[in-house]
Amino acid sequence: MSAPDRLRIAGGTVYDPANGVDGEIRDVCIEGGRIVERLPADAPTLDAKGMVVMPGGVDIHAHFASSSCNHARRLAPDEHAADPAPAPALSEGEGPPRSGTGGTVPSTFTTGYRYAGLGYTTAFDAAVAPLTARHSHSELDDTPCVDGGIFVLMGNDEYLLRQIEAGERDRARDYAAWLLQATGAYAIKIVNPGGVEAWKTGQRNVSGLDDPIGGRSVTPRAILETLADAANALRLPHPVHIHCNNLGVAGNYATTLASMEALAGRRAHFTHIQFHSYGGGGGQPWSSAASRIIEYVNAHPEVSTDVGQVMFGPAMTITADAPVEYLLHKSSGRRWTNIDVELETGCGIVPLTYKDKAAVSALQWAIGLELFLLSTDPWRVVLSTDHPNGGSFLAYPALIELLMDRSVRDERLKQVNPKLLAGSALADGLAREYTLGEIAIITRAGPARLLGLTHKGHLGPGADADVTIYSRDPDIAKMFSTPRYVVKSGAVIVEEGQLRRAPAGRRLHVAPGYDQTVLRDLRRHFDRYSTVAFDNYPVRDVPGEPVAIA
């Protein structure tokens, strides 16, 4: 690495909300890939006068490194053809720069480069079938510039369902711990608890928290409780990450609230809540229920969320919530891929375009913004587009502009289909404008804290030296889409807006302890039903040491 071991980022306006710094002119000192208190006076300097300095961005929820994403890539040759991505001109001595393609699901190297070009230095793939975790790690190997990890899907897992049904919740917890370790994962993910298993059985889906699943006595409520308790008992850095039942269904806010209430008092992260904040249904037209959801979130500090904002334009819906994708395929007539994954989960993919003249798209867009603007605690309501489901991560700057500039937001609002916006708080007028400090919270400090990444999302001594430096620009979207400098682990990887280095990212994973007596029963289960041998299942070569569990 040709980057200096030491670097002083001098004189920038620093936004480091985790350390109470809100737009102060100060130096940020880096040594050995970490933030340090001070440096010798003769340390190399990067002049950041007049610029905005923030920790590197942290994406808490995206889909970019999974078998599902690869199926989605296959489904979009037209998008790739329209967005060829030549290899960047890296500095001398760097590994070979790689070309690729973009579109809603870019190829791996292009994904890493584009995240870096956006000032993001950490990202998690939020839905990986355990059986294909090995594939995700291979993709992450080829996704430079970002430290990353995966959340593994457990909410429809055959072995887990059997343990819950048998009342063996301790064994379920031990299994969750084993599975995290076996897959090199960072967090437990639940998608449509029980609904994917129901889809496979012909029950097609579940609709309420107390619906029996596929003729069993297990319910979505029991899955939520078991895995939330497991994550907390295992002291995982990130609590259970929940995609609720009834995604995308009119009136689903009631299910979302019921899910939150079911876990009252427990740490839990509810993801892409925009897709779960719909009113209407039962003969009533779609409407916004954002205020109902955010009111609950605001009042319950144990709950955190990311929004899953919809941005107008092309998207690729990729989810383990396979029954939803079938309905989307039938309603849109678009291409549809479905992959049922043995004993674990599912996968559905449908390309989609959110149009501002389409009433439902406009409502989704408005609901996301309402959630942001009505949130009273930005540390717990953080930014995502559920990339690429609600839109590409490349749309984050445009979203930031909508949050920071009411005039831009109001102008955009005039252009969208108003049919379903009656009663929408956004349509009624929301004056709030996010500050740079709040943007720093929802894009880096907040996600890092929710992920339990104590070395990320801040610029205090000991933090990873991941720093993004923006030139101030009245065009907010432009400012956030083209950082002047990006520093990754102490190396300047973006210089004057150009990617110059592309280091491999570090892998973020956990290895919680568990009672190993579960292994005998688990081996029996594998022998009986799995097509992969128990001894071949674990990913044994995950790079890097596991993140320490407090």
Place this chain on the structure above:
Amino acid sequence: MSPSSTVAPVVCLGCGCGCDDLSISVSGGRIVDLAPPCPLARAWFGDGTVPAAILRASQPATLDAALADAADVLAAARGRVLVVLAPDISTQAQQAALTLADVLLAAVDTATSEPAAAGLLAAQRRGRAAATLGEIRNRADVLLFWGVDPTPRYPRYVSRYAIEPVGTHVPAGRAGRTVISVAIGADRGPAEADVTITLAPDDEVAALSVMRAAAMGNTLGELPAALAPVAEAATRLVNARYAVVVHDAEPGNEPRRDPYRAEGLIALAQALNGPTRAALSSLRAGGNRSGAEAVLTWQTGYPMAVTYRYGAPRYTPASRGIGWAVAGGAAAILVVGAAASLGSTLTDVAGRTPVVVVGPRATEAPFPARVAIDTGVAGIHEGGTAYRMDDVPLPLRPPLPGQRSAAETVSALLTAVRARGTRP
């Protein structure tokens, strides 16, 4: 490793089934037995011996000299290079080969057969409804074999995945499953079928359309006699709890395969998901072919037929790389993997275009090679990852490690090529 040992559980890449439960007995540096018995596994593993030579212009050479010559040839041809991802290499070797292809602005071709390519293209137009093999094992209660008896070319598909095994939702195993065989010309179905239907090759797409219409609940009206049995079969599929349509995505015995077969099968499986749940199981050959398509997809966005000639990946499914090279487009060719799989395809072109081969039995390539570097075989001598026909990645546990690594050799070649300053 001790003189005699047993290595287990080992993945077999003899076909796309990717059975990962093999025990391999090794003695004196050779494979002496394996279990469970499978003719393709025996053929795949053999006794595990492979040549370990290096040839340059048909003469023995050192690795450094061979790599230097290969790098000279490839770097000089930058922009007019063909890289072939042949079978029998790990995903890691494929990743390294694509890095080299990118640096060389090369066209890339794979061992994807023409019928398999047609299936990939059809899936890009329509999507697909599929499942991992274990889902078939655990859930399928009605199986339709479309012009394929898996046993000859996928010997353990029936016992491990599709017909015989006990599953979570098929506790009675074979007795809990209905098997429908559709013979199409010379492509027969499984002998143990409960229902047998015979179709002429010219009728197969019409038959698929009839079945799809039935799955969609359309009124079929009066059907030609040849198609009536498939309408009845469609009823069985619709009434299944979980229906699976199995077909061979590779070339079969019947030379007349309707070019729209793949699209018809995909459409049928998708339509069956209206009244019930269903999946299409596409049988693929082994040697980590699926892995090549997976790596290509994550690195370029496309599963096959990619060229880097224009500075970024472009998709050329109508003009694949080997055809381009045979037509005289390539100034140099790099084959990574088992050259024998290419047969005589490159014989003529190799006479006028320098070919570099890095892979198992490279020095025994069926065409003249400028440079040939033998390596081990993925899963026999070399670890890493390989993909099953259903895109499930598996860890390779080589019973005879110690041969030259294809992944490392290609990486060394990359270093040598880069040292020649190929990227401006």
